[in-house]
Amino acid sequence: MLKEFKDFIAKGNVMDLAVGVIIGSAFTAIVKSFTADFINPILGIFTGQIGLSSFVITVGKAKFLVGSFINDLINFLIIAFVVFLIMRTYNRLAKRDTTPKDTKTDTLLGEIRDLLKDQQNNK
Template identity: 45%
Template sequence: MLKEFKEFALRGNVIDLAIGVVIGAAFNAIVSSLVADVFMPIIGILTGGLDFSKLGYKFGEAVIAYGKFIQAIFIFIITAFALFLFVKGINALRRKEEKKPADAPAPPPADIQLLTEIRDLLKSQNITKP
């Protein structure tokens, strides 16, 4: 069982997935900072200094924090747009890579070239069998 787990854990797909999760978490931190530290203050200025995260209704002890919900929607939209731009860039690179002409195949060895020439010469002489 330990051997099977080792084979599973060290398989390329699992390692790729782990790397993707770590990079995704780092990307999330970047986008969250972009939203919280850049876009939300700009939106706050445009709305007259309104801080969405402090908006809410208080019902006794309970608070409905709809401002945090609005901020989460902004974070989602900006994150989705950032991912869209990232995927669009990756796809453009892939298309560019696919458009590159394939390397010319290596010429056949000299003996194969010679045999091909002999065959073509025999065909051109139109030799018929008796």
């Protein structure tokens, strides 16, 4: 069982997934910083508040953290857009590489096929 687990972990897909998760979490931290340190001050100019996270709606004893939700929504939209761009580029490159290229063997086999057809037609 330990050998099977080792083989499973050593497969490329699992390692690729691990790298993707690590890079994704680092990228998320960068996007959160971008939102908090760049976008929020710009929006604060228009809303009159330092940052959106301080925007709270209180109804009775309930507090709705609307600003925090908007920050998370902005983070999600930025990350989703970047992932979209990455996947679109990847799909375009993958589509380009899947076109089969004629090898010398393919060319020779095609010529042999054509010669055999000509021989059968001449009989």
